[in-house]
Every structure is written in C-alpha cells, then in structure tokens.
Amino acid sequence: MSKFKRKGKGGTPxxxxxSLPDIIFMLLFFFMVSTVMRETTLKIxxxxxxxxxxxxxxxxxxxxxxxxxxxxxTFTKMYGSEPRIQLNDAFATVNDIRDYITTEREKMxxxxxxxxxxxxxxxxxxxxxxxxxxxxxxxKASALKINYSTREVENVYGGL
Amino acid sequence: xxxxKGEFSxxxxxxxxxxxxxxxLVATTMDxxxxxxxxxxxMPEPGAEQDDKQIKERNxxxxxxxxxxxxxxxxxxxxxxxLREKAKExxxxxxxxxxxxxxxxxxxxxxxxxxxxxxxISLQNDNGTSYGMYIKVQNELxxxxxxxxxxxxxxxxxxxxxxxxxxxxxxxxxxxxxxxxEAEPKNIGG
Numbered sequence: 593m594s595k596f597k598r599k600g601k602g603g604t605p606x607x608x609x610x611s612l613p614d615i616i617f618m619l620l621f622f623f624m625v626s627t628v629m630r631e632t633t634l635k636i637x638x639x640x641x642x643x644x645x646x647x648x649x650x651x652x653x654x655x656x657x658x659x660x661x662x663x664x665x666t667f668t669k670m671y672g673s674e675p676r677i678q679l680n681d682a683f684a685t686v687n688d689i690r691d692y693i694t695t696e697r698e699k700m701x702x703x704x705x706x707x708x709x710x711x712x713x714x715x716x717x718x719x720x721x722x723x724x725x726x727x728x729x730x731x732k733a734s735a736l737k738i739n740y741s742t743r744e745v746e747n748v749y750g751g752l
Numbered sequence: 753x754x755x756x757k758g759e760f761s762x763x764x765x766x767x768x769x770x771x772x773x774x775x776x777l778v779a780t781t782m783d784x785x786x787x788x789x790x791x792x793x794x795m796p797e798p799g800a801e802q803d804d805k806q807i808k809e810r811n812x813x814x815x816x817x818x819x820x821x822x823x824x825x826x827x828x829x830x831x832x833x834x835l836r837e838k839a840k841e842x843x844x845x846x847x848x849x850x851x852x853x854x855x856x857x858x859x860x861x862x863x864x865x866x867x868x869x870x871x872x873i874s875l876q877n878d879n880g881t882s883y884g885m886y887i888k889v890q891n892e893l894x895x896x897x898x899x900x901x902x903x904x905x906x907x908x909x910x911x912x913x914x915x916x917x918x919x920x921x922x923x924x925x926x927x928x929x930x931x932x933x934e935a936e937p938k939n940i941g942g
Binding site for chain 1: 762766769772777784785787788791793832833877878879880881882884886887888890891894895898
C-alpha cells in the first residue's frame with residue numbers, strides 16, 4: 593500500500609482564485625492613491641507645443657490653469673472656430689482673467705500666495721495676439737509667475 | 753431549515769474590485785505637468801516715469817519673430833536651428849569681441865571674481881506669430897543658457913548642473929543670469 597496517493601491523473605491542477613480580490617484591491621489602492629481627479633472638462637482643443645528644456649511643475653495646489661485653443665466641434669456652432677479662453681469649466685474673455693486670478697488667490701493659504709503659478713495651456717496653432725493679451729492681464733493682476741505648458745520632446749525641429 | 757450563519761461568497765469580491773479599479777483608471781490623470789517657467793515683469797505704475805535707461809547696442813540681442821514665424825536676429829534673417837549657437841555666442845562672448853556684450857567683474861561664491869556679461873536678450877513677437885514658434889524660440893534661448901551653464905559646471909566641478917549643490921548651482925546662475933526681456937506688445941508687422 594503506497595503512502596502517497598496519486599492525485600488526479602496528470603491533468604493540470606486549477607489555480608486558486610482566492611487571492612485574486614487581494615491583488616485587484618492592491619492595484620485599486622495604488623491607483624486611488626497615485627491619481628488626481630480630472631477637475632475640468634475641456635471644451636477646447638489644446639495640443640501643447642513640444643520643448644526640450646522643460647521643468648516639472650510641482651505642487652498642483654499652487655497652480656491655476658488658463659486654457660486657450662479652438663472650441664471643440666460640438667461647440668463651434670455656438671462659439672465659432674476662433675481660439676477662445678477657457679477658465680475652469682466655462683468659456684471666458686480676457687476681461688474675466690483678473691477676477692479668476694483673484695478668486696484663485698483667495699482660495700490659497702496666505703503663506704502660499706506668493707508662490708502662485710499660472711499655467712498657460714495653449715494650443716500650438718494659436719496666434720500670439722490672444723496670448724499677449726492674457727499675459728498683459730496677468731501682469732495687471734500681478735500673477736507674475738507663469739508656466740508655458742509643453743510636452744517634453746527630443747528635438748523641436750521636427751517638421752520644419 | 754437552518755441557514756448557515758456568517759458565510760457569504762467572496763467570489764464576487766473580485767468583480768466589485770475590478771469595477772472600482774476601472775472607474776479609477778478612467779477618471780484619473782497621471783500626467784505630470786511640464787513646461788517652461790517664466791516670470792513676467794510687473795506692470796509699470798500708472799503715472800510712473802518710463803524707465804528709459806539707455807542700453808548700448810552691443811549689449812542687446814534682438815530676436816524678432818514676424819507673423820509668418822520667420823526670425824530676425826540682430827538684423828539678419830536666420831533659421832531656428834542657428835538661434836541656439838548665436839545666443840550662446842552672444843551670452844558667453846568668449847573672445848571679448850567688441851561687437852558682443854560687455855562684461856563686469858562680480859564676486860560670486862565658489863568662483864571668486866568673475867566676468868559676468870551685461871547682455872540682454874530682447875524678444876519681440878507679432879500678434880500673428882504662432883504660439884508654437886514662440887515656444888520654440890523660448891526653448892532655444894533657454895537651451896542656450898542651459899548649455900553654457902552645463903559647460904561651466906563640467907569644467908569647474910566635473911559634474912553636470914543638476915548634480916551640483918544648491919550653492920554651486922546658484923553661483924553658476926549668477927555667472928550666466930537668464931535675462932530675457934519681452935517688449936511691450938506692439939504690432940511689428942512683417
């Protein structure tokens with residue numbers, strides 16, 4: 593009488609799925625911790641230009657965003673296809689920027705206000721006219737730290 | 753009929769977790785924002801007198817971009833690829849060329865007395881310039897400064913700029929200060 597019983601007849605044993613929930617939970621927690629919720633829905637097309645000398649933008653709580661670009665197809669009927677400014681969730685004009693900066697600044701801690709940065713997410717096909725106007729408004733609102741949002745690329749000459 | 757107490761199937765746990773996982777995957781952004789940081793000059797006080805400090809012509813490096821995205825640098829039309837070299841030559845002025853900017857002697861920690869250039873880069877663009885081109889030019893000018901700083905870091909400390917201590921980096925930044933002045937907006941046409 594053999595001490596060891598042969599299990600089955602050489603068929604592949606099934607893998608236990610008992611630990612599957614644990615693995616999935618681990619992944620879930622990783623994503624929950626490492627991600628930031630999308631705050632605004634973009635109503636415009638923004639394809640930021642590439643650059644090589646980029647720096648990372650740290651401390652997202654100190655950053656407020658200004659988007660400039662052509663309205664997405666669903667909005668072109670209402671707003672035309674000329675580049676527009678978007679602040680938070682709505683289209684805006686140059687005149688709204690000062691109020692926007694003021695409210696953004698008030699949301700911040702007193703200590704952090706001098707470090708407030710404005711990130712300009714501008715489509716690369718936009719003309720500089722509108723960007724210059726925005727910059728002038730930012731100067732009037734004394735939000736002087738700005739960041740031109742760019743993608744990191746290997747070289748910028750491609751296509752020239 | 754007795755029911756089993758305290759037992760429920762954990763088989764659907766994985767499905768629930770999957771659902772949550774997919775929700776978070778879709779609803780989140782992982783991208784870290786990158787970009788070129790700049791500081792805008794403060795708005796001049798209304799009524800304040802215009803600061804018309806005369807700057808010698810040799811100390812200014814004028815970069816004009818017209819509405820067709822063409823570059824005029826120091827009076828001649830050039831390609832964007834040449835801009836970096838031109839800017840580096842202007843900032844460093846290695847042979848003390850009298851047409852390139854003057855230098856002043858400054859006391860910089862770690863380096864002692866060094867000659868620091870008085871050069872200013874003046875960037876002017878038209879309202880019709882495309883933003884993509886503007887960023888390219890900004891990028892090339894930043895690259896010119898970064899390359900010079902890196903060269904200095906390598907020759908002085910034998911390390912790259914981002915491997916230096918903060919004090920050493922500050923010293924290098926003092927020797928090659930990044931001064932890019934943007935003109936008040938106006939139509940330069942072209």
